[in-house]
Amino acid sequence: MSHRTETIVRERYAAGAKERADKLCCPVDYESEYLKVIPQEVVERDYGCGDPTRYLRKDEIVVDLGSGTGKICFIAAQIVGPKGKVIGVDMTDEMLEVARRNAPIVAERIGYANVEFRKGRIQDLALDLELLDRQLKRNPITDAASFLAADGLAEELRIKHPLIPSDSVDVVVSNCVLNLVEAKSKRLLFEEIFRVLKKGGRAVISDIVSDEEVPEEMQNDPELWSGCISGALTEEGFLAAFENAAFYGIQILTRDVDPWRTVQGLEFRSVTIEAFKGKQGACFERNQAVIYRGPFKEVLDDDDHRMERGKRYAVCDKTYNLYKKAPYQKFFEFVDPIVDVPLAEAKPFDCSRTSLRHPRETKGKDYDVTTEANNKCCDGGSCS
Ligand SMILES: C[S@@+](CC[C@H](N)C(=O)[O-])C[C@H]1O[C@@H](n2cnc3c(N)ncnc32)[C@H](O)[C@@H]1O
Numbered sequence: 001m002s003h004r005t006e007t008i009v010r011e012r013y014a015a016g017a018k019e020r021a022d023k024l025c026c027p028v029d030y031e032s033e034y035l036k037v038i039p040q041e042v043v044e045r046d047y048g049c050g051d052p053t054r055y056l057r058k059d060e061i062v063v064d065l066g067s068g069t070g071k072i073c074f075i076a077a078q079i080v081g082p083k084g085k086v087i088g089v090d091m092t093d094e095m096l097e098v099a100r101r102n103a104p105i106v107a108e109r110i111g112y113a114n115v116e117f118r119k120g121r122i123q124d125l126a127l128d129l130e131l132l133d134r135q136l137k138r139n140p141i142t143d144a145a146s147f148l149a150a151d152g153l154a155e156e157l158r159i160k161h162p163l164i165p166s167d168s169v170d171v172v173v174s175n176c177v178l179n180l181v182e183a184k185s186k187r188l189l190f191e192e193i194f195r196v197l198k199k200g201g202r203a204v205i206s207d208i209v210s211d212e213e214v215p216e217e218m219q220n221d222p223e224l225w226s227g228c229i230s231g232a233l234t235e236e237g238f239l240a241a242f243e244n245a246a247f248y249g250i251q252i253l254t255r256d257v258d259p260w261r262t263v264q265g266l267e268f269r270s271v272t273i274e275a276f277k278g279k280q281g282a283c284f285e286r287n288q289a290v291i292y293r294g295p296f297k298e299v300l301d302d303d304d305h306r307m308e309r310g311k312r313y314a315v316c317d318k319t320y321n322l323y324k325k326a327p328y329q330k331f332f333e334f335v336d337p338i339v340d341v342p343l344a345e346a347k348p349f350d351c352s353r354t355s356l357r358h359p360r361e362t363k364g365k366d367y368d369v370t371t372e373a374n375n376k377c378c379d380g381g382s383c384s
Contacts, residue, residue, distance in 0.1 A: 050206025
């Protein structure tokens with residue numbers, strides 16, 4: 001897809017901001033209690049395909065990519081509450097106009113204002129397009145020299161006044177937008193989502209995916225592209241894009257059984273994916289072990305730890321702590337060493353060691369305690 005197609009996307013959604021366009025949406029059941037305070041013109045101009053807000057929590061800082069008329073932001077505002085914050089990003093002025101006009105109405109109805117809308121392209125979340133607009137009005141592009149100067153200015157704005165700063169967001173959500181980003185910018189888009197998230201943050205993205213690769217002639221059809229069809233990644237490619245951008249713990253939260261549309265035999269359906277940021281960092285040895293509980297015979301994580309069910313594995317402090325949190329904690333048992341190794345005294349983890357951890361490593365070589373039966377287990381002779 002070229003910039004011409006991006007213009008077609010912008011024009012199609014500019015029209016969709018002014019008047020409801022049926023073909024652009026895939027019906028979604030949002031929680032009705034949250035819709036009550038949202039003005040009708042926002043609710044009816046719904047061009048989503050899923051509901052990532054179901055996975056948000058109180059007090060979180062949320063960015064919504066391709067926020068349209070603002071429905072997802074206004075739902076999120078109520079879930080995260082007055083201590084949370086929601087930022088909608090969209091590149092289409094007409095969408096931003098509707099969203100911004102309705103924000104004070106929602107704020108008044110819920111009793112606090114925690115939503116704002118910013119203009120930007122979601123594959124370039126550092127560049128504030130309104131700041132750039134203002135600067136270009138003062139210094140218009142008239143020749144090659146001013147074009148190059150504008151390019152330099154954009155780079156300066158990205159660094160000095162980023163639209164969304166790095167490591168600043170708890171959750172990036174999006175509803176039916178990633179597919180609209182041109183193929184050559186898709187890698188950048190996932191890298192940008194990763195950049196803006198805090199360590200420990202997550203992406204929860206609803207989008208349209210295809211069951212087979214979309215052929216080139218369909219990709220060149222602007223109508224199909226702006227209609228959320230041709231730019232769709234495959235189900236597999238969508239998950240791989242998160243993996244390639246260094247996310248971990250990636251999972252499918254929802255997947256529609258019925259396709260939204262079928263075009264030339266290719267099925268396009270809605271999925272919601274969750275992916276976490278934060279597996280990067282130093283690995284220290286604190287003699288901790290984990291046991292994969294099952295039910296699968298074996299698992300492989302995003303750092304290539306392969307674990308068989310029921311066996312004790314040596315993990316570094318970083319992995320141990322990752323496993324103690326979502327989405328992993330329910331799959332593991334945790335074995336702490338009897339004598340704690342304080343982090344400040346811990347040595348770097350030896351990645352070439354055997355992957356299994358002998359119980360003597362967590363207990364200590366000289367451990368020879370003998371105890372009576374633990375009452376918690378066999379109380380009054382009954383072991384039930
Ligand atoms: C299918 S609509 C979804 C709108 C909204 N998420 C919803 O649930 O109704 C796509 C929205 O993404 C915006 N959009 C498309 N491509 C974009 C891009 N590269 N950067 C920023 N916004 C984009 C469009 O302007 C439009 O508002």
